[in-house]
Amino acid sequence: MSDETDPGDGRPLRVAVIGAGPAGIYTAEALTRRAPVPVTVDLLDRLPTPFGLVRHGIAPDHPKMRAIRDTLHRALDDPGVRFVGNVEVGTDITLDDLRAHVDAVVYTYGAALDRPLSIDGEDLPGSLAATDLVAWYCGHPDADRARVEASLEGVRRAVVVGVGNVALDVARVLARAPQELEPTDMPQHVLDALAAAPVEEVTVLGRRGPAQASFTTMELRELDGLEQATVLVDPADLELSPAAEERIAGDRNATRNLAVLREWTGHRPEPDRVRLHLRFHRRPVRLLGADRVTGVEVERTTVDDEGRAVGTGEYEVLPADLVVRSVGYRGQGLPGLPVDQRSGTVPNEDGRVLRDGAPSAGEYVAGWIKRGPTGVVGTNKHDARETVASLLADAEAGVIRPSGDRDDLVQTLRARGAEPVLLEDWRAIDAAEVALGATRGRARTTLHERESLLSAVRAAAGR
Numbered sequence: 535m536s537d538e539t540d541p542g543d544g545r546p547l548r549v550a551v552i553g554a555g556p557a558g559i560y561t562a563e564a565l566t567r568r569a570p571v572p573v574t575v576d577l578l579d580r581l582p583t584p585f586g587l588v589r590h591g592i593a594p595d596h597p598k599m600r601a602i603r604d605t606l607h608r609a610l611d612d613p614g615v616r617f618v619g620n621v622e623v624g625t626d627i628t629l630d631d632l633r634a635h636v637d638a639v640v641y642t643y644g645a646a647l648d649r650p651l652s653i654d655g656e657d658l659p660g661s662l663a664a665t666d667l668v669a670w671y672c673g674h675p676d677a678d679r680a681r682v683e684a685s686l687e688g689v690r691r692a693v694v695v696g697v698g699n700v701a702l703d704v705a706r707v708l709a710r711a712p713q714e715l716e717p718t719d720m721p722q723h724v725l726d727a728l729a730a731a732p733v734e735e736v737t738v739l740g741r742r743g744p745a746q747a748s749f750t751t752m753e754l755r756e757l758d759g760l761e762q763a764t765v766l767v768d769p770a771d772l773e774l775s776p777a778a779e780e781r782i783a784g785d786r787n788a789t790r791n792l793a794v795l796r797e798w799t800g801h802r803p804e805p806d807r808v809r810l811h812l813r814f815h816r817r818p819v820r821l822l823g824a825d826r827v828t829g830v831e832v833e834r835t836t837v838d839d840e841g842r843a844v845g846t847g848e849y850e851v852l853p854a855d856l857v858v859r860s861v862g863y864r865g866q867g868l869p870g871l872p873v874d875q876r877s878g879t880v881p882n883e884d885g886r887v888l889r890d891g892a893p894s895a896g897e898y899v900a901g902w903i904k905r906g907p908t909g910v911v912g913t914n915k916h917d918a919r920e921t922v923a924s925l926l927a928d929a930e931a932g933v934i935r936p937s938g939d940r941d942d943l944v945q946t947l948r949a950r951g952a953e954p955v956l957l958e959d960w961r962a963i964d965a966a967e968v969a970l971g972a973t974r975g976r977a978r979t980t981l982h983e984r985e986s987l988l989s990a991v992r993a994a995a996g997r
């Protein structure tokens with residue numbers, strides 16, 4: 535270790551981590567537990583709550599998966615980590631001002647934008663991005679409640695475009711019986727709107743074949759256990775070209791998926807049960823409807839040897855009053871931090887941010903905004919460790935160092951009129967959610983409005 539990494543001025547290395555989702559929390563954890571020098575972390579989030587997509591993405595009917603927040607919470611309890619919620623970098627504080635307060639920044643602000651289908655009719659009422667629907671059912675304060683609830687009103691037939699796990703989450707939530715969702719932490723208005731939607735049919739639509747579907751077998755299999763839905767698969771959709779046979783043989787997930795799908799080809803629609811179709815080889819070309827969506831025009835496809843969908847020129851219309859596109863997420867830049875438009879990620883080398891192709895001293899990136907929207911929560915742990923290793927190597931090499939005393943970030947934010955939410959404040963929100971849930975016999979109910987989140991903080995602080 536060189537002398538330069540030893541905080542000779544008596545203070546530790548200060549790092550700001552932007553985004554308190556899994557990547558940000560794992561970054562904070564690695565920085566405080568693995569660094570050979572003292573490090574303090576300010577973990578900022580634009581929301582008053584931590585956990586990112588663990589709170590506002592992972593499906594509420596998957597409580598075991600959502601319980602990973604308990605593990606993540608341990609890192610927040612570390613005295614070297616300060617959670618600073620309700621502060622949006624780029625709005626409440628500029629990147630330049632933030633960088634002036636700390637020795638290094640790590641961007642972990644995720645990839646929250648949906649990818650569009652870019653087809654006619656996509657903006658009609660009744661057409662939603664999975665990001666809209668997921669944000670709404672998870673109680674994200676920025677969810678467009680009016681648009682989502684108007685789109686759900688009277689819905690009998692829904693089409694979900696995409697064959698990843700998020701598409702299956704959406705299909706499952708739409709097809710579930712109200713009593714299955716009742717114990718979850720979904721806000722009450724969400725439970726009410728879903729219970730009122732008279733859904734009879736949900737179709738999950740893949741542009742290519744089952745060999746290219748990215749959902750995992752566990753998520754797929756779960757569809758067959760829903761109380762009021764029957765999964766339906768057309769055997770013709772499972773016929774494979776020799777190239778697809780070869781691809782499947784080398785891919786355990788695809789092999790298992792295909793075996794499950796084949797088991798289901800014998801299912802028949804049953805009265806008073808939701809028909810949950812899984813259909814492949816159809817790509818949407820247009821959403822139909824004048825005032826709202828009435829259907830999806832699709833083109834039949836085959837898959838070429840490179841695994842690409844190729845149109846056959848045969849078209850059909852699937853009637854639908856709700857279409858949810860779930861074809862991926864992408865990241866955006868922060869003011870002062872560009873992203874690669876094509877990949878939607880911040881250019882980087884082992885987590886070191888590249889500006890004009892060269893590493894920018896003191897700037898790092900981890901999580902979805904580093905590598906794109908792939909992997910499970912745990913993938914972000916390895917990813918964060920790689921980034922932290924780069925940061926600590928730069929500290930050791932003297933590229934970053936503790937340089938003089940600086941004002942406290944939280945005081946600066948307050949002086950600017952921001953209302954930072956700290957760990958104790960988050961605990962007050964947590965307690966308020968548990969108390970709200972208890973009024974209906976649930977473990978927790980998510981507070982979905984920024985004002986109610988902040989009211990819980992103010993009430994606990996006697997403000």
Ligand SMILES: Cc1cc2nc3c(=O)[nH]c(=O)nc-3n(C[C@H](O)[C@H](O)[C@H](O)COP(=O)(O)OP(=O)(O)OC[C@H]3O[C@@H](n4cnc5c(N)ncnc54)[C@H](O)[C@@H]3O)c2cc1C
Binds near residue numbers: 592
């Ligand atoms: C719908 C959905 C369901 C999923 N289900 C599962 C699952 O069941 N199991 C599983 O393992 N994985 C699941 N995942 C994947 C998992 O959620 C991600 O791998 C993980 O959340 C990515 O972590 P991240 O920290 O990079 O981004 P995020 O979790 O998105 O966290 C980014 C954080 O940055 C904050 N932020 C954004 N902009 C700013 C700003 N300007 N200033 C300050 N803060 C900002 C956001 O508020 C957010 O809290 C799911 C993902 C989605 C989208």
